[in-house]
Structure formats: structure tokens, C-alpha cells
Amino acid sequence: MIPSVLPAPAPGWTRDTDVVVIGSGIAGLVTALRCRPHGRVLLVTKALLDAGSTRWAQGGIAAALAPGDDPRDHLADTLTAGVGLCDEDAVRAMVTEAPDAVRGLIALGAAFDRTAAGEIALTREGGHHHDRVAHAGGDATGAEVSRALRAALKDSGVEVVEHALVLDLLKDAAGRAAGVTLHVMGEGQPGGVGAVRARAVVLATGGLGQVFSATTNPEVSTGDGVALALRAGAAVTDLEFVQFHPTVLWLGPGARGQQPLISEAVRGEGAHLVDRAGVRFMTGRHELGELAPRDVVAKGIMNRMRETGEPYMLLDGRHLGAATWEHRFPTILAVCRHHGIDPVTEPIPVVPAAHHASGGVRTDLHGRTSVPGLYACGEVACTGVHGANRLASNSLLEGLVFAARIAGAIRDDPAGEPGEFQIVRDGTRPLDPALRGEIQEIMTSRAGLLRGGAGLDAAARELAALPGRSGPEVAPGVAAWEVANLHAVATAIVAAARRREETRGSHWREDFPDRSDSAWRGRLVTRLDGNALTTTYEPIAGPTEGSRA
Incomplete structure (x- = not known):
């Protein structure tokens, strides 16, 4: 059971825009900049504008920029890393558009490292057969990309609201996304819970690594976008595939x-x-x-x-x-x-340590989710490019490419009109912030890098019991809402991990140690119906691996 996270306070304030983008990593910043020529854009970030995961990215952005490299080789490496579960059309779109996407960042002012001859310096990371990872500041690529995009944002006309936690989706009478509710904490902004009405909503909220005790993700990565999407009735996919980075400093x-x-x-x-x-x-x-x-x-x-x-x-x-x-x-x-x-x-x-969610809110090749008017990109999304295991340095690239695709879709898609709306939630309560550590310990010990059926069954029981221990009078607030989001996401991860009885990519079952294409070459799609999760299996047709031809 997943209680929807929030009580149902009436919004204390309302404002209108055309597009509201939630998140300030590479995906959110690029989406906001690319949407701005087509209307008003409000960019909302949970903390400061530079506090997302992008600035922590060290390695770089993968693109076939070197002589002798080719997007087809990048495609093959990505498909191989994804262990048969990548959406080949999505990967092909990403790797084909990658070189121009990197050049577009350079045109915006991002300073990538150069060779003595003045060419973009390229290195190699795990799973790549060519040097194709462009980097900046040696090992500070994310920080440089974030700097350049934030500089471009200053003169763009995009409005920014910092220190605002997204709560729930608003829908119109036809079931189309009509905006979001926010809890605003920043100075100079209307405080408390309010509503932003918009013709399009873009989730770019980043990852969910804080569901585990130890992670490379920043404190803000509490799965807010996935939890919101579940409560809104959107499909989420591949949640069992949480990538653990092999080399994290042991402290x-x-x-x-x-x-x-x-x-x-x-x-x-x-x-x-x-x-x-x-x-x-x-x-x-x-x-x-x-x-x-x-x-x-x-x-x-x-x-x-x-x-x-x-x-x-x-x-x-x-x-x-x-x-x-x-x-x-x-x-x-x-x-x-x-x-x-x-x-x-x-x-x-x-x-x-826990590093990257290969799954997330399910989208098509232009970032559209199963809820009309709701889009997603970056780590919160499941575009299909990562499959069961993300190829190194494809994460910044995915956000960059699909953010631009979302902007094109929003420009071209039929739009609703801001009007009457309803808040998508069941009116249940937030959870005690003290439960955060317990959720993380359950996930780390029973649903971490190495999993087994007995441990996952225990995790499901223990997570289900936590709301009953939360107490009836938990004060609504950011910490309590974050814990409820973590609980929702943890429950969904465990449900998918219990269902997939094989080992594939970043999903490692000790009781099912082999990969099974005959039984499990497909995706697990999770939805929330009321308070009940449903997880369905959708097989994938076609060849299991890419070709280097």
C-alpha cells in the first residue's frame, strides 16, 4: 500500500504560466531555455538553482565526436550495457543528436577541456569502445555545464522560484495536467502551499538515491517526481534497475x-x-x-x-x-x-553505492508521459535509453537531448487552457520525518545491490508497516513530505524487484542468478490505483543486443 503523500490544504495562492518546469539540473535548465521562445516559463527548484545532481557529475558527456567513432558504435555500446532492455529507437535518437547537442552547449558558453591542437579532449569510461567522453575542468563537467546554463538563464526571461518543493499534479476536468501545487520556503516568494496553473508540466526533478543509506546523490534526491507521477496515475517503468556506482570513496x-x-x-x-x-x-x-x-x-x-x-x-x-x-x-x-x-x-x-535510477516516469521519444500535458526528462524519466544498466556518461546526454525534444513537443502539442482544476491525491497524511533512516536501512539491507526473494518480501512487509507507526498528527512540512515520497518510491522499487525473478544489469537476484530472455526480456510497468500498486509485464520484441556493423 502506498498512501498518497499529502493532506489536502487549499492552495493559499495561485499564479499562472504557460510551462512549469520542476528541477534545475541539465534537463530542467535546457527545457526551460528551449521552451521560453514559445511562452512564459516558470522554473521551480527544491533548493538553490545549482543544488541538483548535475553539478556533481564528474565524468562528462558521451558523444561520437572523434575521428573513427560513429553514433552507430555509441548505439551498440549503449545497447550492450542495457542488457537487452533498451528502447533502440530512443537510443538511436540520443546518440545521433549527441554531437550537435554538445556543440550547442559550447555555443552557450560551456568550456570543455581541449587538446594541445584545440580539439575537444575525449576520454573513455566503462562500456565504451572509443574515447568519446567530453569533459570540463578535468573532473568538474557537471559544474561547468550547470554554470553555463545558469548564465544563459539570466537573460532568458525564465522566472525562477527557489526553495519550493513540488507536491502534487493539478488536472483539469478532462484529466489533463493543469499545473502543480508547491510548498514555497524561499524569501521574497509567497509562502506555504500554493498552486501554479500551466498548460504543460515538465518533471526534471532528478533521482531517488536518498532512498538508500549511502548514495552519490545529493540530499534533495528523494524521488519527488516519481512519487508525484504515481499519485497522478502516470506509468513508471524499470524501477528495479537502480545502478550502483562501483567506485565510491569508502568512509x-x-x-x-x-x-x-x-x-x-x-x-x-x-x-x-x-x-x-x-x-x-x-x-x-x-x-x-x-x-x-x-x-x-x-x-x-x-x-x-x-x-x-x-x-x-x-x-x-x-x-x-x-x-x-x-x-x-x-x-x-x-x-x-x-x-x-x-x-x-x-x-x-x-x-x-547507489548512484543512478535507470527507470522512472515512462515517456515516449518526446518526453510525453501517459498523462496528457505531463512531460518528464532526465533521471526522473524512463526514456528507454538505459535499459537495465546505464552506460557511463549517457546521463547528462539523455537530459540534454530529451529536454530539447520536450520543448519541440510542447510547442507542437495541443494545449489545454488554465482553468478549474483538481488536486490529484487521496487526502492521506505525511509521514514522520524520523522514519527516513528506517526506510533507508530497509532498502540498503534488503533491496540494495544484492537482493533475494526473502529479503524483498521482508522489505515489503516492513515498508507497509511504517505508515501505521507514523502517528496521526504529523505536521505537514518539507521533511515529512520527503519521507512520504521516499516511502512511496521504496515501495514501488521493492514491488518491481520482487516481480523480476532473474539477474540482469543492475538488478542482481542471488536466488535467480541467471539472465532469462525467454521469461524476462521486457519491462515492468507500475501504476498506482487508489492506494494499490499494480505492476504489469510488457515483453520486448526484436534482437537482444545491438550490432557494431
Whole structure:
């Protein structure tokens, strides 16, 4: 059972716009900028404009920009990483439009790293057979892209509301999205709960990593967009595929919250994964070794930890030299040194941690969801490009490409008129903020990187019991609403993970250790009907992997 998150206060204020975009990562910023020529745009962000996941992205943006590379090769690598579940048409659209999308960022002022000859510098990450990852500031690509887009936003005429948590979707009498309700906390804005009426609503709210105890995601990544979409009756897909990044800085057994990421690009530049005895344990496990797709490397690390009894593995980049660390990976170097580790002289202790949701709100090739007038892009969406496991550096690219596609769809799609609306919710209550840690512990211990039927069954029972322990008089507020969103998303993830009885990509079932194309080459589509989740299986037709021809 998933209670819808909010009580039903009447909005204390109402304002109108043409398009409301929720989220300030690359997907939200590009959508807002691209929609602005077609009408009024209101961009809403939960915290500060630069507080989303984009600024934490280290590796870069994948695009076939190098001589000898081709979008068809990028397509093949993406399909292989997705383990048979990618939407090939969506991937083809993304990789074909990728080079021009990167050039468009450069035209907006994003400064990518260059070679001595002045060409865009490209590196390789896990799962890629070519150097095709464009980066900025060495290992600060997300920060540079975010800076450039925010600079472009200043003179665009896009209105911005910071410190506003999106609550629920508004619908008109025909069932079309008609805006959202917000809880606004920022100074200079009308406070409390209000309504923004709009002809189109775009979810670009980012990820859901905070559903786990340790994640690379920032504090704001509490699955708000997926929870809203479920309550609005939209279809969500592939929620069982939560990618764990293989190399996150190990800060001890009790580490909680956002953890420091050690970019895959470090391995792309030649660092090695070793155990405490110095053995390169990924050798022979995959043709790409330490640059295998992320699910393969994460499983390799976990298996070696089991074999040796060690709580972490090591990433050895000492041979890269001080100059490479200082110029190519200055952010990672500083973070490691802050925590008492010098990668120039010693290996880095690493473990996998929750990183990226490959699934989300189901969309078509132009970001349309199953609710008319509601669009989604970026990590909150499931465009189909990631399948069961995201290929490295396709995340910023996905947000960039599909944000532009959404802008075209909003321009061309029939639009409703702001008018009477209803709030989509069942009127149930928020949850006690103290339950946040319990939700995270349940998900980490029973539905994390390695899962099993018994643990997932227990997770379902434990999550179902939490609302009854919340108490009848929880004060509505951001913390309570975030916990309710986390609870809704956790429940949906567990439902999908229980249903998929195989191991594929980032979904690793110890009781079903093999991949089964005959039974499970398809998508699990989840909807919320009242307070009851339904999860249906939709098989995928066609070949299981891409071709490099």
C-alpha cells in the first residue's frame, strides 16, 4: 500500500504560466531555455538553482565526436550495457543528436577541456569502445555545464522560484495536467502551499538515491517526481534497475548520506582495481576488464569483497603521477586528501553505492508521459535509453537531448487552457520525518545491490508497516513530505524487484542468478490505483543486443 503523500490544504495562492518546469539540473535548465521562445516559463527548484545532481557529475558527456567513432558504435555500446532492455529507437535518437547537442552547449558558453591542437579532449569510461567522453575542468563537467546554463538563464526571461518543493499534479476536468501545487520556503516568494496553473508540466526533478543509506546523490534526491507521477496515475517503468556506482570513496562501515564519487574516468585514464593483496581481480571477468559496464564492475567488487572478507577494494592510480591527478582530477584529488587519502602516493579505498535510477516516469521519444500535458526528462524519466544498466556518461546526454525534444513537443502539442482544476491525491497524511533512516536501512539491507526473494518480501512487509507507526498528527512540512515520497518510491522499487525473478544489469537476484530472455526480456510497468500498486509485464520484441556493423 502506498498512501498518497499529502493532506489536502487549499492552495493559499495561485499564479499562472504557460510551462512549469520542476528541477534545475541539465534537463530542467535546457527545457526551460528551449521552451521560453514559445511562452512564459516558470522554473521551480527544491533548493538553490545549482543544488541538483548535475553539478556533481564528474565524468562528462558521451558523444561520437572523434575521428573513427560513429553514433552507430555509441548505439551498440549503449545497447550492450542495457542488457537487452533498451528502447533502440530512443537510443538511436540520443546518440545521433549527441554531437550537435554538445556543440550547442559550447555555443552557450560551456568550456570543455581541449587538446594541445584545440580539439575537444575525449576520454573513455566503462562500456565504451572509443574515447568519446567530453569533459570540463578535468573532473568538474557537471559544474561547468550547470554554470553555463545558469548564465544563459539570466537573460532568458525564465522566472525562477527557489526553495519550493513540488507536491502534487493539478488536472483539469478532462484529466489533463493543469499545473502543480508547491510548498514555497524561499524569501521574497509567497509562502506555504500554493498552486501554479500551466498548460504543460515538465518533471526534471532528478533521482531517488536518498532512498538508500549511502548514495552519490545529493540530499534533495528523494524521488519527488516519481512519487508525484504515481499519485497522478502516470506509468513508471524499470524501477528495479537502480545502478550502483562501483567506485565510491569508502568512509567507513557507518557512512551515511551523500558519499564522494570516484569517477569512472580515473579508470579510463589507467587506474587499476586491486584487492588488499594487489591482485587485479577484474582481469578475465570481462573483455573490457576494469572498464566493463558498471553492473559488471560493481558485482566484481562485491564478489571479491566476499571472497576476501574485506570491507572495500582499492583503486590504484599511483602510476598516473602527480601531474595527471592535479590537472585531470583536481576535484577528486582534493576530496580524497580532505578525507586523509593521497591518491598520488596510496590506493583509494572504494565500494559500490547507489548512484543512478535507470527507470522512472515512462515517456515516449518526446518526453510525453501517459498523462496528457505531463512531460518528464532526465533521471526522473524512463526514456528507454538505459535499459537495465546505464552506460557511463549517457546521463547528462539523455537530459540534454530529451529536454530539447520536450520543448519541440510542447510547442507542437495541443494545449489545454488554465482553468478549474483538481488536486490529484487521496487526502492521506505525511509521514514522520524520523522514519527516513528506517526506510533507508530497509532498502540498503534488503533491496540494495544484492537482493533475494526473502529479503524483498521482508522489505515489503516492513515498508507497509511504517505508515501505521507514523502517528496521526504529523505536521505537514518539507521533511515529512520527503519521507512520504521516499516511502512511496521504496515501495514501488521493492514491488518491481520482487516481480523480476532473474539477474540482469543492475538488478542482481542471488536466488535467480541467471539472465532469462525467454521469461524476462521486457519491462515492468507500475501504476498506482487508489492506494494499490499494480505492476504489469510488457515483453520486448526484436534482437537482444545491438550490432557494431
